[in-house]
Amino acid sequence: MNDAALSTTHVRPLDTQRAINLAVTFWFSIAAIGHGIFFVYILAVFYPPIAESGLYGLQDMHLPAGFREGDTLGNLAAVAHVLLAAIVIGGGPLQLIPGVRRKLPTFHRWLGRSYLLAAVTSAIGGLYMTWTRHSIGDLVSQITISIDGVLILVFAFLALRHVIAGRIAEHRRWALRLFMAASAVWFFRVVLMGWAMLTGGWGIDWETFTGPFLYALGFGQYLVPLVMLQWYFHCEKREASQRAQIAFVSTLVPLAVFMAIGIFAATIGMWLPRM
Numbered sequence: 335m336n337d338a339a340l341s342t343t344h345v346r347p348l349d350t351q352r353a354i355n356l357a358v359t360f361w362f363s364i365a366a367i368g369h370g371i372f373f374v375y376i377l378a379v380f381y382p383p384i385a386e387s388g389l390y391g392l393q394d395m396h397l398p399a400g401f402r403e404g405d406t407l408g409n410l411a412a413v414a415h416v417l418l419a420a421i422v423i424g425g426g427p428l429q430l431i432p433g434v435r436r437k438l439p440t441f442h443r444w445l446g447r448s449y450l451l452a453a454v455t456s457a458i459g460g461l462y463m464t465w466t467r468h469s470i471g472d473l474v475s476q477i478t479i480s481i482d483g484v485l486i487l488v489f490a491f492l493a494l495r496h497v498i499a500g501r502i503a504e505h506r507r508w509a510l511r512l513f514m515a516a517s518a519v520w521f522f523r524v525v526l527m528g529w530a531m532l533t534g535g536w537g538i539d540w541e542t543f544t545g546p547f548l549y550a551l552g553f554g555q556y557l558v559p560l561v562m563l564q565w566y567f568h569c570e571k572r573e574a575s576q577r578a579q580i581a582f583v584s585t586l587v588p589l590a591v592f593m594a595i596g597i598f599a600a601t602i603g604m605w606l607p608r609m
C-alpha cells in the first residue's frame with residue numbers, strides 16, 4: 335500500500351453545507367408541488383361559484399362557516415378569504431425561488447406586495463369567520479388557528495418594515511417566517527391526511543373534529559415549520575457545528591418524505607373528490 339492510500343489529505347471532509355442545501359431543495363420542491371395542487375384546487379372549487387353567484391357563491395358548499403343568510407360582512411370575509419388564498423398559496427413558493435428573485439426583480443416586488451396584502455386580509459377574514467361563526471372543531475381549534483392569524487399579521491408587519499428600511503437579510507428571515515405561518519393551513523391538511531392514511535386516524539374524532547392529535551396539529555401546523563426554519567437559520571451560520579447540521583438534515587429529509595405522503599393523501603382523499 336502506498337503513502338497516498340493511507341494519507342487522509344485526499345479524503346474530502348463531509349460537506350454538510352452542501353447536504354443542507356440539497357435537503358432544503360428537496361423539501362422545497364415537494365412543498366412547491368403540494369402548494370401547486372392546493373392552488374389548482376382553490377381556483378377550481380371556489381372561483382367558478384363565486385364568479386357566478388358572488389356573495390352567495392359559498393352557499394351549500396363543504397364549508398360550514400362559508401355562508402350565512404343575511405350576514406353580508408361575514409359572507410364578504412369568507413369570499414375574500416378563499417379568493418385571496420389563491421395568491422397566498424400560489425404566490426408563496428414563487429417568492430422563494432432565488433432565480434425568480436434574481437431575474438425578475440419587478441415581478442418579485444409586485445408579487446411580494448400582493449402576497450403580503452392577501453395574507454393579511456385573508457388572516458383578518460379568517461379571524462372574523464372563526465369568532466363569529468361556528469365551524470368544525472372546538473375552542474382549542476379556534477384558539478390555535480387564531481394564533482396563526484396573529485402570527486401572520488406580526489410577521490407581515492416585520493417583513494414589510496425591514497424591506498422598507500433596506501435591511502434585506504432581516505427581511506428575508508421575516509418573509510420566510512411569514513411563508514411558514516401563511517402556509518400553516520396547507521401543512522395542516524397535508525399532515526392530517528398523511529397521518530390518517532398511515533395510522534387510520536389515531537387521536538382524531540372525525541365526528542366532532544377534535545382529539546389529541548388534532549390539538550397537537552393545531553399548534554404543530556405553524557410551530558414545527560417555524561422551529562425547523564429557525565434551526566435552518568442557525569445551520570447557515572459559520573459557527574454552526576457539523577453535528578447540528580447533520581441532525582438538521584436527518585430531521586428534514588424524513589419530514590419531507592412524510593410531507594410527500596401527506597400531499598398524495600390530501601390530493602386523492604380531499605382535493606380531487608371536490609374538484
Ligand code: HEM
Pocket residue numbers: 376396397398399400415416418419420422423452453454456457459460461462463464469470479480482483484486515516517519
Ligand atoms: C393566510 C393563510 C390562509 C389560507 C391560504 C387559507 C385558506 C383557506 C381555504 C382554501 C379555505 C377553504 C377550505 C377548504 O376548502 O379546504 C379556508 C377556510 C377557512 N379558513 Fe382559512 N386560510 C388561511 C388562514 C386562516 C386563518 C389565520 C384563519 C383563522 C384565524 C382561517 C380560518 C378559516 C375558516 C374559519 C374557514 C372556513 C372553514 C369552515 O367553513 O368550516 N384561515 N381557508
